[in-house]
Amino acid sequence: MxxxxxxxxxxxxxxxxxxxxxxxxxxxxxxxxxxxxxxxPKVEWDEMPAALSQYGMSEGEPALREAIAAEARRLGVPCDASQVLVTCGSQQALDLASKLFIDPGTEILLEAPTYLAALQSFQLFGADCLTVPQEADGPDLAVLRERLQQHKPAFAYLIPTFQNPSAVRYSEAKRDAVAALLDEFQVTLIEDEPYRELVFDQADATPIVSRLKRASWIYTGTLSKTLLPGLRVGFLIATPDLFPYLLRLKQAADLHTNRIGQWQALQWLGTDKxxxxxxxxxxxxxxxxxxxxxxxxxxxxxxxxxxxxxxxxxxxxxxxxxxxxxxxxxxxxxxxxxxxxxxxxxxxxxxxxxxxxxxxxxxxxxxxxxxxxxxxxxxxxxxxxx
Amino acid sequence: MxxxxxxxxxxxxxxxxxxxxxxxxxxxxxxxxxxxxxxxPKVEWDEMPAALSQYGMSEGEPALREAIAAEARRLGVPCDASQVLVTCGSQQALDLASKLFIDPGTEILLEAPTYLAALQSFQLFGADCLTVPQEADGPDLAVLRERLQQHKPAFAYLIPTFQNPSAVRYSEAKRDAVAALLDEFQVTLIEDEPYRELVFDQADATPIVSRLKRASWIYTGTLSKTLLPGLRVGFLIATPDLFPYLLRLKQAADLHTNRIGQWQALQWLGTDKxxxxxxxxxxxxxxxxxxxxxxxxxxxxxxxxxxxxxxxxxxxxxxxxxxxxxxxxxxxxxxxxxxxxxxxxxxxxxxxxxxxxxxxxxxxxxxxxxxxxxxxxxxxxxxxxx
The missing domain is CATH 3.90.1150.10 (Aspartate Aminotransferase, domain 1)
Structure with a gap:
């Protein structure tokens, strides 16, 4: 075979x-x-409209895209609903980003350690993985600068808030420094934030994408860690130069995310409940x-x-x-x-x-x-x- | 960029x-x-168990896999539940098959015309598409033999039952002949059957995969055309030499298909209702x-x-x-x-x-x-x- x-x-x-x-x-x-x-949480399905049974839009449900954009703006991410793509969990965002950027031999930049399912996806598409050691407050900045000086990675994939597996939360200073470096070298940032809402203290940690001035970015999140994993509802938000490609890749991958999970997510996101x-x-x-x-x-x-x-x-x-x-x-x-x-x-x-x-x-x-x-x-x- | x-x-x-x-x-x-x-159809959600909210298996829900395998056996497809992978619509089966088989330049064999979203997926991955003209009762067998003699396609992708777009249903004779040719040249068959159940006469049309003796195969179907597209529940059934790879590709793509849609599908598949x-x-x-x-x-x-x-x-x-x-x-x-x-x-x-x-x-x-x-x-x- x-x-x-x-x-x-x-x-x-x-x-x-x-x-x-x-x-x-x-x-x-x-x-x-x-x-x-x-x-x-126990969820209710009684109110779900029958119209959701039909095929939906590849972008996702309009009302859910609005709600996701509003939550992201609240975190400081400058975006509107037109930049939001609803995905089948945030794992799918990694698959779409791999398709968008990675040919065999394409250099990308990762933390060491990094999320293993992301690593598997990037390596499946043939990425040549450069790494930056993770310190207690975020990546080693000297190594990061060196990597960016010597290479031109297609993107940097970072998990700045309660990183999986290291549990590191980048400091404010490192968030600013990483943003400045990515801007300086114009390297696209993929910022993966499944754990942001699972926070045990009062510290702030504005996303790095909101600190970028020039570099393109994809910001990803999920309802799996805070609502219900079985719904398979995640999302990505992308700069307008990347969004149309990610949308077409989503359409080719599975047409659209299941609408019943999207409806349930909308019953929760942004509510007091x-x-x-x-x-x-x-x-x-x-x-x-x-x-x-x-x-x-x-x-x-x-x-x-x-x-x-x-x-x-x-x-x-x-x-x-x-x-x-x-x-x-x-x-x-x-x-x-x-x-x-x-x-x-x-x-x-x-x-x-x-x-x-x-x-x-x-x-x-x-x-x-x-x-x-x-x-x-x-x-x-x-x-x-x- | x-x-x-x-x-x-x-x-x-x-x-x-x-x-x-x-x-x-x-x-x-x-x-x-x-x-x-x-x-x-109007569907009910009252009875859905809360346990379905958690992460599920990449293969799909065990009971649904059993039901899909039972339906396929009823059609004549020799299989058991271990060969069934639940997908996010049958579109995803095409994405997984593309990943499994296609590098830039890989030859594959298609009907002319063929399903355009399949064509787009295969071409996205760089397939070199060979074609066989569609006649009123299925593909031109002389051309099919010629293509198989002169090339070694990674697979043949066929829609033998109410083909999209041509509406052709292969005759019994052509089904047998196509199976014999694929066996002779040992070319994997991807048989896509979204429309099988939407039939307006009494004619039989046993799937081609059930006529194969040596060639590997993937058989795909969906609940989107007969139940609810918005659930995004489709499936593939594959020979054991292909299944483990498709399963890992599914895991890398999106971990698993949403479980609420799978549960709803199970309430219908194989029932009198x-x-x-x-x-x-x-x-x-x-x-x-x-x-x-x-x-x-x-x-x-x-x-x-x-x-x-x-x-x-x-x-x-x-x-x-x-x-x-x-x-x-x-x-x-x-x-x-x-x-x-x-x-x-x-x-x-x-x-x-x-x-x-x-x-x-x-x-x-x-x-x-x-x-x-x-x-x-x-x-x-x-x-x-x-």
Whole structure:
């Protein structure tokens, strides 16, 4: 069978296997990024108009595009509804951006580490991935400047607010500096913000796209982390030079996003009901974050270091004794504990051993300590210090 | 702005413009392939389980996959649920197949004419499109053999049952012959069947994939033409050598299809309620087909020839005096009539002037004659015979 050349770059299903195994009810899973089921709001469908059954527009429902643009303007993103494309989750925004920009060998710029499903999409299309190390407050600016001086990446893909996996939130100073650099070198920014609303403190963090003066940009978000993932409703907002191409690529990909999910999203976005739900969600996740921090201090303080995340869904652990964490998976699963090895979040996994991503939203607090105790024991055994 | 090389192949938005213009309420549209709104069934959402709100499986909902496989087996397609991938409409199946098979320059085999959105997807990925002329009962077999002898296409994409746009249904003999040829040359078949259930006579037409003995295949279908397009629920069924790749490509494209639409589809597929709905749908569309035939005989018998379609949603007219039908569009729109020019359904539009695709499901019968009278007048004026 002769497949396309890109199929040789389709990544193995390690992650799929972890997530599938983690769904067994007896497994305590720190692996996925799933919202906590008790916090999925009950939604009503009674009022949905029958007219939504027909084919819709590739752009998305006009009223939902207006609502998304209004929310984005509230964050400081200068845009109107004509720049909004409703997508099948924000994953689809990555697929469309890959199609727009990437040929085999096209240089792009990523954080190290970065979101692994984005990395997989970009690599599938053949991107040559340049990276900038992530520091506690955002990317290493000296390296970023060097990369931009020496290369001409088609875009920079950044997750500045509660980055997946590192949980880093860029500082105000780094947001400004990154915007200035992208403007200086006129490199398009793709700013991915699935976790913005899951914030546990009062700090502000205006999107980087709103600080750009010359560079083109795509800003992406989703309702999956705050409303219902099963709706598959995300969005992108793009500068007018990019939008028409993204729209036609969307049409070629699947005609349009399902209209029932779009209608449900519109019942929430921008409403008091949604704001109240977000407040509850933050309180709930903050408690789980705090419980995880307590349990980590109990079981991991000799094994790893980490920052306490101020938002998002993950802790990112750096092992004190580096080892390939993929090799811990089988032993952890034998103990009914799932986690996400850090290596697949790097363009060069072999050169970056010794990180773990631990989700804190899924495992109930009463099971947390036992799960982390078992995971720590697996690591100690692997390091010969049991 | 440096886009990917494929963006140079993104087709102009002519079709989008026609469909957008055709949505104005004063326009009589023969352009789209939209189901008639009065025939969209009223659906209930009361019983939907809250658990469907969470992320789902990339493959699709297990119960829906079982139901799709059962329906396909009923048609004669040998398959089980493990071969079923639920997609965001059948358009997405084309995107996934393009990714699986097509590099720039990859040869593929199509009917002439063929479905234009498929053509656009394949060309976007850079396919080199070989064609086989469509005859009244299916493809020209001598040309098909010649193409297979001289080339090694990555796949043949065929729409054997009420082809869009030509409305052709392959005869039993041609179905067998096409299967034998694809087996002989071991060329993968992509069989696209959106219109299978919209049939107006009792004739049988077992899918070609069920006649294959050696060749790999992908069979695609959708709920959009028979239930609700707005759900965006379609599917593909693939041989086991292809399925794992398509699944990973689906995961990279958008993680999974929306679960609420999948749940609704499952409430219908394989039920008596659905069979009764399909029977009503066939009666309704048969009446519209008949009304269109009467109106065409009245206004077009001197201008064009056509076959009476035994299923699907379209008449395909061949003008007696060839002319580029794209140049009739502006005049027709000025008369508040929209239609689909035939040229974009061909790999080489310039070499194939003089066809029109007319949808018969959308315009109510009482307006039909007036709409076709106006369209015929536009053609006569353009031919200088007014």
């Amino acid at each position: 002769a497949f396309s050349e890109r199929i040789a770059r389709l990544k193995s299903s390690l992650i799929r296997e972890i997530l599938a195994a983690a769904q067994r009810p007896e497994v305590m899973s720190f692996a996925g990024g799933l919202p906590a089921e008790p916090m999925l 949604y704001r109240a739900h977000l407040a509850e969600l933050r309180d709930f996740y903050r408690l789980r974050r705090d419980a995880m921090q307590v349990a980590l201090e109990e079981h991991f303080s000799d094994l790893a270091t980490w920052q306490v995340p101020q938002g998002g869904l993950f802790f990112w652990l750096t092992l004190k004794h580096k080892q390939d964490t993929r090799q811990l998976l089988a032993a952890a699963m034998a103990e009914q504990v799932a986690f996400m090895p850090g290596e697949p979040f790097f363009v060069d996994p072999e050169a970056n051993p010794g990180y773990l991503r631990l989700n804190f939203s899924h495992v109930p607090p009463e099971k947390l300590s036992e799960g982390l105790r078992r995971l720590a024991a697996v690591i100690r055994r692997a390091q010969g210090v049991c | 440096a886009f990917s090389e494929r963006i140079a192949r993104l087709k102009s938005s002519l079709i989008r413009e026609i469909l957008a213009a055709a949505q104005r309420p004063e326009v009589m549209s023969f352009a789209g392939g939209l189901p008639a709104e009065p025939m969209l 659905y069979r009764a709905h399909l029977a009503e749908l066939r009666d309704f569309y048969r009446l519209r087909r008949d009304a269109m035939q009467v109106a065409l005989e009245e206004h077009f018998s001197d201008l064009a020839t056509w076959q009476v379609p035994q299923g699907g949603l379209f008449f395909w007219l061949t003008l007696k005096h060839k002319q580029d039908t794209r140049q009739l569009l502006a005049a027709a729109m000025a008369e508040q009539v929209a239609f689909m020019p035939g040229e974009p359904f061909f790999v080489d539009p310039e070499a194939n002037p003089g066809y029109l695709r007319l949808n018969f499901s959308h315009v109510p019968p009482e307006k039909l004659s007036e709409g076709l009278r106006r369209l015929a007048a536009v053609i006569r004026r353009a031919q200088g015979v007014c």
